[in-house]
Amino acid sequence: MDTSNPAVLVNADLLRSYVGRRVRTVIQVIRPDAGGLIGRSTDEKQIVVKGHPPSPLTTFIEVIGVADTTQSICAEIMTNFGDTFDTNNFNQLCQLANGDFRHLFI
Amino acid sequence: MKRIRVHVHNLLQPSTICRRFHLEARIEIGKMYASQFDGAAAFSGGGFMPSQATQTADPSPSVFSKNRDTQTLVPLTVKQISKALLSNDDKVNFLIDGVDVNNVKLVGMIFNKAERVTDISFVLDDGTGRIDCNRWYQSFIVVHEPVDTKEMEAMVDGMYVRVHGQLKGFQGKKQLVVFGIKPLTDFDEITHHFVECIYVHSYNTKLTKLQPSSSNQAHMPSSAVSTQSYQTAPSNQFTGQYVADGLRGIDKMVLDYLQLPGSLARESGVHQEELVKQLGIPLDKILVALNGLVDEGLVYSSIDDCHFKSTGNA
Numbered sequence: 001m002d003t004s005n006p007a008v009l010v011n012a013d014l015l016r017s018y019v020g021r022r023v024r025t026v027i028q029v030i031r032p033d034a035g036g037l038i039g040r041s042t043d044e045k046q047i048v049v050k051g052h053p054p055s056p057l058t059t060f061i062e063v064i065g066v067a068d069t070t071q072s073i074c075a076e077i078m079t080n081f082g083d084t085f086d087t088n089n090f091n092q093l094c095q096l097a098n099g100d101f102r103h104l105f106i
Numbered sequence: 107m108k109r110i111r112v113h114v115h116n117l118l119q120p121s122t123i124c125r126r127f128h129l130e131a132r133i134e135i136g137k138m139y140a141s142q143f144d145g146a147a148a149f150s151g152g153g154f155m156p157s158q159a160t161q162t163a164d165p166s167p168s169v170f171s172k173n174r175d176t177q178t179l180v181p182l183t184v185k186q187i188s189k190a191l192l193s194n195d196d197k198v199n200f201l202i203d204g205v206d207v208n209n210v211k212l213v214g215m216i217f218n219k220a221e222r223v224t225d226i227s228f229v230l231d232d233g234t235g236r237i238d239c240n241r242w243y244q245s246f247i248v249v250h251e252p253v254d255t256k257e258m259e260a261m262v263d264g265m266y267v268r269v270h271g272q273l274k275g276f277q278g279k280k281q282l283v284v285f286g287i288k289p290l291t292d293f294d295e296i297t298h299h300f301v302e303c304i305y306v307h308s309y310n311t312k313l314t315k316l317q318p319s320s321s322n323q324a325h326m327p328s329s330a331v332s333t334q335s336y337q338t339a340p341s342n343q344f345t346g347q348y349v350a351d352g353l354r355g356i357d358k359m360v361l362d363y364l365q366l367p368g369s370l371a372r373e374s375g376v377h378q379e380e381l382v383k384q385l386g387i388p389l390d391k392i393l394v395a396l397n398g399l400v401d402e403g404l405v406y407s408s409i410d411d412c413h414f415k416s417t418g419n420a
Contacts, residue, residue, distance in 0.1 A: 001237050077215075085293060097304075104185055105234045
């Protein structure tokens with residue numbers, strides 16, 4: 001059992017407070033970029049992801065990696081999450097998981 | 107707390123996908139309540155008493171038969187499991203939020219899958235931590251059951267799965283003995299699982315505020331129920347089981363911590379802030395628990411009003 005390296009559930013807003021830490025988030029892919037891709041977070045802000053995306057790429061992907069700036073993530077793992085995903089639920093989960101119920105996650 | 111509960115309910119929006127998961131969650135939670143009621147009807151007295159269970163020559167069968175009626179499937183994160191305490195009376199079961207936890211549900215990613223002769227082992231990473239899992243083959247003497255091998259063959263490293271299993275402690279480490287594993291097809295289930303963990307945690311900890319422990323003790327048929335017991339006989343009230351376990355939960359956690367060899371050895375006792383940090387419970391609840399324990403003569407304040415020690419031996 002190892003809880004030493006958790007990945008914090010974040011959206012673009014919360015990403016700002018976790019620079020340098022391991023994070024995970026789900027984004028909607030906007031377009032591929034040099035060295036990765038550009039996506040829209042569940043709170044409608046832009047996030048840059050650096051890494052090798054899976055191919056073929058679905059509309060939503062989960063990115064797990066280290067936040068290197070307030071708006072970008074250096075991805076370790078990217079997983080296709082399909083073409084349908086409830087972003088509103090995920091967004092509220094991020095707020096709960098970093099708010100009153102932090103102790104269940106980090 | 108009410109505000110948070112409403113907030114959590116709002117999360118379960120009426121989209122068709124979430125409605126399906128909400129239904130599944132309700133069925134599972136419904137089973138939790140149902141098993142509490144069944145226990146209440148069938149076992150008022152009887153083999154439910156922990157003192158009887160521990161007095162039998164071979165405690166394990168009676169512990170299992172008692173547990174089968176109170177086993178519920180609890181959705182958890184690995185972080186919650188890492189903080190689970192061993193319940194004192196049988197040293198087999200774990201306690202989370204004051205509720206006996208035996209069968210758990212987890213959602214996460216598979217890593218380090220290794221197929222061995224008698225079992226398949228892997229690590230499940232749900233983002234809050236990693237836990238070792240084991241899937242024993244049904245029959246390893248003759249030929250592997252085809253159902254088992256097909257189920258596990260489909261599992262690949264890096265795949266998201268839903269796992270049902272039993273929590274086991276082995277040499278101080280917690281492990282999961284897996285009896286059900288399914289790949290995720292709809293990734294809203296990840297969101298739903300974490301929301302469910304929040305809801306169940308919120309429900310279990312809320313009950314500790316609802317009723318004082320003394321009113322439930324009055325309903326116990328046997329007078330042998332001490333603060334050591336967790337599988338207390340259910341009271342006539344519907345939420346009796348949960349409440350009794352819940353409130354005893356925080357008192358018990360505080361008492362357990364104060365009865366740890368490290369705590370007992372300290373002349374000065376344990377500061378209440380340390381209890382807050384170690385147990386992850388807010389100060390006001392810790393103070394309520396401490397006051398209750400002091401009233402019952404189990405704990406006393408040592409060097410000052412903020413330091414406490416346990417009166418009895420562990």
